[in-house]
Amino acid sequence: MTNAEVAEVLQEIGTLLEIKGENSFKCRAYFNAARTLETCPEDVAVLVREERLGELRGIGEALQEKITRLVVSGSLPYYEELKASLPAGVLDLLKVPGLGPKKVGALYQELGIDSLEKLAKACRNNTISSLAGFSEKGAARILEGIAQLQTYANQHRYVDALAVAEDLVDTLRQHPLIARVALAGSLRRGKEIIKDIDIVASSRKPEQVMEDFVQLPEVQKIVSQGPAKSSVIIGGIGCDLRVVSDREFAGALHHFTGSKEHNVALRQRAIAQGYKLSEYGLDADGKVTCPRSEEELFKLLGLDYIPPELRENMGEIEAAANHELPRLVEWTQLKGCFHNHTVASDGQNTLEEMADAAASIGLEYLGIADHSKSSVQANGLSAERLLAQVEEIRKINANRDDISLLAGLECDILKDGSLDFEDDILSRLDYVVASVHSSFSLDEKTMTRRIIKAMENPHVTMIGHLTGRLLLRREAYQVNVGKIIDVAAKTGTWIELNANPARLDMDWRHWRAAKDKGVKCVINPDAHAVNQLGYLKPAVQIARKGWLEAKDVINCLSLKDILKILG
Numbered sequence: 001m002t003n004a005e006v007a008e009v010l011q012e013i014g015t016l017l018e019i020k021g022e023n024s025f026k027c028r029a030y031f032n033a034a035r036t037l038e039t040c041p042e043d044v045a046v047l048v049r050e051e052r053l054g055e056l057r058g059i060g061e062a063l064q065e066k067i068t069r070l071v072v073s074g075s076l077p078y079y080e081e082l083k084a085s086l087p088a089g090v091l092d093l094l095k096v097p098g099l100g101p102k103k104v105g106a107l108y109q110e111l112g113i114d115s116l117e118k119l120a121k122a123c124r125n126n127t128i129s130s131l132a133g134f135s136e137k138g139a140a141r142i143l144e145g146i147a148q149l150q151t152y153a154n155q156h157r158y159v160d161a162l163a164v165a166e167d168l169v170d171t172l173r174q175h176p177l178i179a180r181v182a183l184a185g186s187l188r189r190g191k192e193i194i195k196d197i198d199i200v201a202s203s204r205k206p207e208q209v210m211e212d213f214v215q216l217p218e219v220q221k222i223v224s225q226g227p228a229k230s231s232v233i234i235g236g237i238g239c240d241l242r243v244v245s246d247r248e249f250a251g252a253l254h255h256f257t258g259s260k261e262h263n264v265a266l267r268q269r270a271i272a273q274g275y276k277l278s279e280y281g282l283d284a285d286g287k288v289t290c291p292r293s294e295e296e297l298f299k300l301l302g303l304d305y306i307p308p309e310l311r312e313n314m315g316e317i318e319a320a321a322n323h324e325l326p327r328l329v330e331w332t333q334l335k336g337c338f339h340n341h342t343v344a345s346d347g348q349n350t351l352e353e354m355a356d357a358a359a360s361i362g363l364e365y366l367g368i369a370d371h372s373k374s375s376v377q378a379n380g381l382s383a384e385r386l387l388a389q390v391e392e393i394r395k396i397n398a399n400r401d402d403i404s405l406l407a408g409l410e411c412d413i414l415k416d417g418s419l420d421f422e423d424d425i426l427s428r429l430d431y432v433v434a435s436v437h438s439s440f441s442l443d444e445k446t447m448t449r450r451i452i453k454a455m456e457n458p459h460v461t462m463i464g465h466l467t468g469r470l471l472l473r474r475e476a477y478q479v480n481v482g483k484i485i486d487v488a489a490k491t492g493t494w495i496e497l498n499a500n501p502a503r504l505d506m507d508w509r510h511w512r513a514a515k516d517k518g519v520k521c522v523i524n525p526d527a528h529a530v531n532q533l534g535y536l537k538p539a540v541q542i543a544r545k546g547w548l549e550a551k552d553v554i555n556c557l558s559l560k561d562i563l564k565i566l567g
Contacts, residue, residue, distance in 0.1 A: 001070060001074060002043075003040055006070055007033075007037040007184050009076065009079055010030045010037065010067075011031060012032065012079070012083075013079055014030030015091075015101050016086065018101035018102060018105065019090060019102075019104050019107050020082075020085070020086070025273060027101075029063065029092045029156070029537070030063075033063050033067075036058055036059060037067075037483050039214060039349055039530055044071055053067055066158070080191060084112060087114035089115035090108050092115065093115075093116065096144060097145040097470075097474050098138075098141060101164070101435060107122075107131070110131055111127060111128065113128075116146055119146065120146050120508070122139075123142050124143070126139055130178065145483060149506060152472040154238075155193050155195055155472060156193070156194055156236075156237050157472060157502065158187070158191065158501065158541075158542075159535075161197055162538060164233075164234055165183055165187055165239075166183075167219075168239060169181055169183055172213070173199060175212065177208055179201075179246045180201065181199065181201040181202075182199070182200055182201075183198070183199060184198040184258075185240075185258065186198075189308050189309055189311055190309045190508075190545045191545075192542065193472065194224045195238070196238035197234075197237055199239065199242070200241075200252050201249075202243065202245060202246040202249040204246075205229060206228050206243035209241075210228075213230055218234050220232075220234060220380045221233040223238065228244070229242045229243075230239065240461070242256060247290045248279075248280050250290070250291045251279055251281040251290055252280070257535070258430075259312050261312060262311040262312060265313045265317055266301070269303075269317060270301060273301065275301075276300075282298075288297075298320065302321060303317065303320040304320040304321075304325055310328075310545070311545075312545075314512075326548070328547070329549055331542050331554050333553075334523065334556060335365065335559065335562075336358075336363045336364050336365035336366060336406075337367060337523065337524050337527075337557060338367030338369060338433065338524055339364060339367065339410060339433050339462075339464065339525070340367060340369060340525065340527045340533075341370050342354055342368060342370055342389075344379075344381060345370035345371040345375070345381060347370070347528045348530075349529055351389075351396055352396065352490070353448065354368070354527070355396060355403050356406070365406055366404075366405055366406070367430070367431065368393060368407060369410040369433045370389065370409065372409055372410065372411045372421060373421075374412040374414065374438070375437055380420075381409070383421060386409060387425070392430065393405045393406075393407045394407070407429050408430055408461075409421070410433045410496060411426070411433065411434050411435070412435065412437050413434050413436050413450060413454040414438075415438065415439045416450070416453075417449065417450040417451070417452070417483065418453070419434065419460070420433075423457070427449065427459060431461035432459050433462050433524075434455070435463070436450070436451065436465075436468055444479060446478050447478055447479045448483050451463065451479065451484060453489065455491050461493070461566070462493060462494035462495065463488070463494070463495050463496060464496045465496060465500075465503050466484060466495060467505050468533055469505050471501075471502050471504065473502065481506070481510050482513070484512045488514070489517040493525045494554055495519055495522070496523075496524050497522070497542060498539075499536055499539030500535060501535065501538070503526070508542050508543075510546070511528075511547065512546055513543075515546070515547060515548060517554050518552070520552065520554040521552055521553050522553070522555055523536060523540065
């Protein structure tokens with residue numbers, strides 16, 4: 001089993017124990033062990049084989065025994081018995097925003113609620129308000145959360161779907177009967193939420209390819225199978241494969257990449273030029289021209305090549321006709337990032353470990369921005385702990401020449417717009433990330449004024465995760481993004497593109513307006529562990545979708561230039 005698979009089991013054990021009301025220290029031991037394995041650079045199977053699990057922080061003898069049995073046999077009776085002791089529907093309750101294991105445990109143990117259906121009924125009848133920690137307003141919020149879950153039922157986050165899709169494309173690429181294969185659909189366009197995975201392939205024997213596709217070991221369910229298109233479920237996500245002749249591949253790839261709106265606009269342009277555009281190519285008076293590539297297809301229509309991320313009919317066709325498309329930012333152009341956490345607050349790795357990880361992926365600088373004191377749930381730093389961390393960062397920098405650490409802070413924006421620390425503390429930092437972590441229910445005007453007040457503080461360098469959204473879990477709070485962009489243009493405040501797969505916030509739809517007003521984007525992983533620095537790469541896809549170039553992304557600058565800007 002992989003580190004991630006073992007960590008997932010340990011995480012679920014901790015959750016199940018918490019639902020059952022077990023000792024909090026026992027629950028936390030499993031959560032900590034899960035995080036340790038997630039961030040461990042060594043293979044857990046090697047650690048088991050060499051009997052070195054005990055070297056890992058927080059993994060005692062009892063946990064070593066369970067992890068060893070899980071890795072060696074692939075199962076753990078303790079885990080299976082724990083799962084069997086609770087109805088399967090109880091875990092579904094955890095998907096509702098605002099319901100953690102303790103509240104779910106109270107609902108199950110006190111009211112026998114073990115499904116979303118029973119939970120909704122109890123909320124409508126106001127039965128749950130009899131429990132400590134619940135209220136009528138809380139019941140209304142739970143009902144809203146259940147409605148959101150139903151809306152999100154067949155949707156998936158970009159990064160989750162991408163992992164499944166890339167593995168599937170790699171597998172198909174090795175098939176001897178497939179000439180070309182590529183990802184298509186909304187996933188290729190970099191949409192933050194997708195419904196299914198679309199793949200286009202070319203072959204002389206499509207029926208045999210289809211037969212082999214539906215028989216892949218990772219296929220959980222065959223939805224449909226045909227001579228040119230089949231649909232299956234892999235990793236809980238719908239996957240559609242279309243097979244065409246190699247001559248038709250480029251036209252089909254463009255067509256099935258979409259978007260629908262882009263395709264309609266392009267067909268209209270083709271008609272104006274005497275063509276009929278379809279998934280097969282360009283038809284002129286019954287003679288079909290099949291382009292050899294998407295680049296050739298666009299050229300035949302008098303256009304520069306339009307990157308997939310821009311194909312949303314938001315001005316890209318006009319820009320391509322006028323040779324005005326941006327040269328989109330590339331992942332390799334990032335030189336560093338600023339919003340990262342360590343064990344000092346709620347991160348899982350030390351300063352040195354984070355520095356090592358950043359250096360290993362070629363970054364020049366890494367900003368450390370642990371939580372401020374009001375984020376009690378995240379072990380926020382007091383002024384004394386913060387200043388001690390600044391000194392530690394200075395000492396580390398004095399002994400390293402492969403990476404430079406920058407001393408920052410993720411400072412809470414309080415309800416009235418003031419910051420969690422006074423200016424004399426903030427002035428000692430290299431930069432400040434100002435973020436909202438509380439009072440999400442403010443009306444739009446109040447929330448917008450709150451954030452703007454923080455931006456007007458000269459010590460605030462950037463705004464973190466602007467709208468507070470958690471994709472498929474929590475809607476954005478009410479805020480006037482246009483006004484925030486206008487103020488950022490005046491104050492010079494950077495706006496973060498938070499790379500956490502659950503956030504990807506600020507939304508790509510706002511970045512072009514920000515870019516046009518000179519507002520700088522800063523792509524940050526919000527990493528709480530070394531492996532989460534990897535969030536940077538897929539987030540660049542979102543930046544590209546927002547028409548951003550390297551000159552628009554502040555962390556494409558070198559360390560020398562960043563230090564000059566930060567003063």
